[in-house]
Amino acid sequence: MSDTHSNTAAYVRDTMLPQKAPPSSQVGAVRWVRENLFSGPLNTTLTVLGVLAVYYLVANMGPWLRNSIWNANSLSECREILAGASGACWGVIKDRWHQLLFGFYPQDAYWRPVLTFVLMIVAAAPILFEQVPRKLLWFSAIFPGVAFFILWGGSVWFPVFVMMGFVVGYAAYIALQRVSGLVATIGALAVPVIWWVFLAGPIGDLFATIIPIELPHIASDEFGGFMISIIIGVTGIALSLPLGILLALGRQSDMPLVKWICVGFIEFIRGVPLITLLFTASLLLNYFLPPGTSFDIVLRVIIMVTLFAAAYMAEVVRGGFAALPRGQYEAADSLGLDYWKAQRLILLPQALKISIPGIVNTFIGLFKDTTLVVFIGILDPIGLSTAIRADSDWNGLFWELYAFIALCFFIFCYGMSRYSQYLEGKLKTDHR
Amino acid sequence: MKKTVFIGAMTAAATLVAGAASASVLDEVKARGELNCGVSTGVNGFSAPDSAGEWQGFDVAVCRAVAAAVLGDPKKVKFVTTTGQTRFTALSSGEIDMLARNTTWTFSRDTDLKFTFAGVNYYDGQGFMINKSMGVSSVKELDGATVCIQTGTTTELNLADYFKANNMKYEPVPIETNAEAQQQYLAGACDVYTTDASGLAATRATFADPENHILLPEIISKEPLGPLVAHGDDQWADIVRWTMNALVAAEELGITSANIEELSKGTENPEINRMLGSSDDDLGGMIGLEKTWAKQAIMAGGNYGEIFATNIGESTPIGLARGLNALWTQGGLQYAPPFR
Numbered sequence: 001m002s003d004t005h006s007n008t009a010a011y012v013r014d015t016m017l018p019q020k021a022p023p024s025s026q027v028g029a030v031r032w033v034r035e036n037l038f039s040g041p042l043n044t045t046l047t048v049l050g051v052l053a054v055y056y057l058v059a060n061m062g063p064w065l066r067n068s069i070w071n072a073n074s075l076s077e078c079r080e081i082l083a084g085a086s087g088a089c090w091g092v093i094k095d096r097w098h099q100l101l102f103g104f105y106p107q108d109a110y111w112r113p114v115l116t117f118v119l120m121i122v123a124a125a126p127i128l129f130e131q132v133p134r135k136l137l138w139f140s141a142i143f144p145g146v147a148f149f150i151l152w153g154g155s156v157w158f159p160v161f162v163m164m165g166f167v168v169g170y171a172a173y174i175a176l177q178r179v180s181g182l183v184a185t186i187g188a189l190a191v192p193v194i195w196w197v198f199l200a201g202p203i204g205d206l207f208a209t210i211i212p213i214e215l216p217h218i219a220s221d222e223f224g225g226f227m228i229s230i231i232i233g234v235t236g237i238a239l240s241l242p243l244g245i246l247l248a249l250g251r252q253s254d255m256p257l258v259k260w261i262c263v264g265f266i267e268f269i270r271g272v273p274l275i276t277l278l279f280t281a282s283l284l285l286n287y288f289l290p291p292g293t294s295f296d297i298v299l300r301v302i303i304m305v306t307l308f309a310a311a312y313m314a315e316v317v318r319g320g321f322a323a324l325p326r327g328q329y330e331a332a333d334s335l336g337l338d339y340w341k342a343q344r345l346i347l348l349p350q351a352l353k354i355s356i357p358g359i360v361n362t363f364i365g366l367f368k369d370t371t372l373v374v375f376i377g378i379l380d381p382i383g384l385s386t387a388i389r390a391d392s393d394w395n396g397l398f399w400e401l402y403a404f405i406a407l408c409f410f411i412f413c414y415g416m417s418r419y420s421q422y423l424e425g426k427l428k429t430d431h432r
Numbered sequence: 433m434k435k436t437v438f439i440g441a442m443t444a445a446a447t448l449v450a451g452a453a454s455a456s457v458l459d460e461v462k463a464r465g466e467l468n469c470g471v472s473t474g475v476n477g478f479s480a481p482d483s484a485g486e487w488q489g490f491d492v493a494v495c496r497a498v499a500a501a502v503l504g505d506p507k508k509v510k511f512v513t514t515t516g517q518t519r520f521t522a523l524s525s526g527e528i529d530m531l532a533r534n535t536t537w538t539f540s541r542d543t544d545l546k547f548t549f550a551g552v553n554y555y556d557g558q559g560f561m562i563n564k565s566m567g568v569s570s571v572k573e574l575d576g577a578t579v580c581i582q583t584g585t586t587t588e589l590n591l592a593d594y595f596k597a598n599n600m601k602y603e604p605v606p607i608e609t610n611a612e613a614q615q616q617y618l619a620g621a622c623d624v625y626t627t628d629a630s631g632l633a634a635t636r637a638t639f640a641d642p643e644n645h646i647l648l649p650e651i652i653s654k655e656p657l658g659p660l661v662a663h664g665d666d667q668w669a670d671i672v673r674w675t676m677n678a679l680v681a682a683e684e685l686g687i688t689s690a691n692i693e694e695l696s697k698g699t700e701n702p703e704i705n706r707m708l709g710s711s712d713d714d715l716g717g718m719i720g721l722e723k724t725w726a727k728q729a730i731m732a733g734g735n736y737g738e739i740f741a742t743n744i745g746e747s748t749p750i751g752l753a754r755g756l757n758a759l760w761t762q763g764g765l766q767y768a769p770p771f772r
């Protein structure tokens with residue numbers, strides 16, 4: 001056969017041709033650009049518009065950023081240095097960064113909020129990451145008292161004995177459990193209240209006189225800046241999740257009274273804007289309290305913000321419960337688990353996992369909503385930017401202050417968002 | 433004392449009963465050792481924190497003078513920041529002892545809201561700022577102009593009244609804060625910016641090109657700004673009113689922070705002696721204060737003229753002329769009743 005072939009064909013290639021490079025339009029950057037940026041008339045138009053927008057931004061912001069001035073003590077000094085050119089006057093941040101971060105907290109005590117912040121990270125670590133040793137959870141448990149003592153100062157015994165209320169409640173629960181479960185639950189709630197109202201104060205005072213360990217007291221009105229945003233935000237976040245879960249469970253409860261209370265609370269809080277609640281905290285409560293009683297304004301705001309976030313959280317968590325198939329409830333029942341065990345071991349873990357994006361959404365919203373306190377005269381970063389502008393040196397500056405505030409908020413909110421993505425990835429057990 | 437704040441939170445119910453006994457404001461302030469003074473969250477020249485966190489300004493100086501008169505130390509003030517919405521509630525609920533927050537003295541605030549105005553520390557009025565290139569020299573020529581105006585203020589109502597009375601039309605550009613107004617005005621969103629003349633002067637001083645903007649000569653409203661206290665404690669109102677009077681009288685009598693030590697040793701002028709406590713009359717005792725209360729108040733920041741000059745006067749960036757706020761002997765309205 002091969003002979004026949006050699007007779008009929010004039011030329012037979014007996015070696016492979018070397019591979020040629022693909023056409024230039026099909027490789028590397030050119031191909032990527034063609035496929036991703038100029039694949040059709042619509043995309044080409046959008047690309048051109050996008051490039052123009054970026055160019056416009058750079059052309060306008062570029063000189064402003066390039067001419068940044070850090071060493072100036074007033075806006076007029078900045079203007080003198082710039083001599084008519086456009087430029088950012090970051091001198092205001094250099095001059096006032098400490099106020100934007102700490103408000104009017106005494107300067108020689110800045111170590112206190114910084115230390116609290118570091119401890120907060122330590123306390124949050126075992127809750128956020130499972131690689132961290134579990135024993136650290138004990139520190140997380142006492143952290144609220146530690147933070148209160150470091151930030152506000154005063155006698156160490158006061159937060160100690162307030163925290164002791166929880167220990168007392170637990171002891172009461174254990175002791176009364178022999179009587180009956182219901183009595184134990186009531187006791188666990190009532191005994192700490194009695195402790196706080198009647199005993200914690202006097203005993204705290206007694207210890208304070210015997211063993212005086214204390215830091216100089218710093219009042220809430222000296223708090224401000226990002227410190228106040230973080231205090232309100234973190235406390236609100238930490239308290240609103242458990243409260244929201246309880247409300248969500250209550251709303252699904254078979255007991256009419258519990259259900260009505262929870263539904264009423266959630267619908268009422270969701271029906272009013274946060275700013276209304278803040279005004280209630282700042283204005284209305286004053287009329288109910290007798291003159292001369294100063295019920296700490298920061299505490300009032302924290303309570304209101306927490307209640308507000310808890311109502312939203314309840315609905316987010318309820319969404320998680322609603323997504324669970326009926327079979328999960330029945331499976332828990334068929335195992336003979338009681339209500340709390342069924343919730344804790346089977347239903348809640350699944351419901352919470354589903355709700356992670358919604359929960360983090362609420363957290364981020366809550367953190368940013370803390371800026372609303374500016375309307376009741378608390379100097380958060382936005383409020384301080386007004387106060388700083390009221391100084392003749394810096395009157396007329398806007399972008400620099402807002403850019404700094406936006407950057408700080410972005411760092412926190414982006415961090416939260418990244419963590420939620422990490423958590424979702426880690427808890428992913430399905431095989432979609 | 434310090435802890436009561438938080439115990440109060442825990443035991444709100446218990447404190448409700450305990451704290452109900454009311455004492456006079458003076459006794460409360462003395463017992464507390466601190467004056468709670470409501471100020472604004474920041475008005476250029478009137479109240480603003482400096483980079484060390486110390487409050488400075490024309491309204492702040494009133495707080496300091498009262499604290500010095502009552503407690504002997506101008507530093508013993510707790511400045512409570514209030515907004516336009518929270519200021520009156522804070523005062524009537526007793527959260528603050530006095531309010532010094534460029535608040536206009538009006539009939540309804542004095543009567544219906546149950547406050548006592550302790551005097552006027554700054555006579556202001558609503559003015560107009562325009563760009564010079566508009567070529568306008570009077571408000572009467574502003575028919576059809578777009579006007580930047582803060583919503584919910586008396587200035588908004590004054591503007592409507594004035595334009596209606598002169599049969600002119602305008603297009604309002606509603607804004608929330610002075611900062612926003614500056615941006616809108618500079619961006620050309622409105623031809624005219626109207627607010628208190630002192631605020632306009634302060635705003636104009638921050639512009640990169642102040643020479644291109646002018647304040648029109650018309651002042652269309654009366655805005656007497658002054659400190660106020662709640663009804664129900666006349667002695668406290670007297671203390672604030674006469675502290676202010678002492679500052680004005682000191683300027684009239686030539687008492688300054690420089691010569692007050694010298695003068696308080698005794699002078700030829702019996703009124704100075706009575707004020708500074710170097711005569712036999714004990715004026716301070718009549719209002720529950722020390723004999724040297726006025727001396728302490730004047731030493732806090734100087735007399736009225738000195739306070740004006742340091743905070744908002746012509747040597748400051750704000751550069752306000754005395755105008756209506758000059759002494760009555762110099763054609764102004766500042767006038768203190770005799771100390772006798």
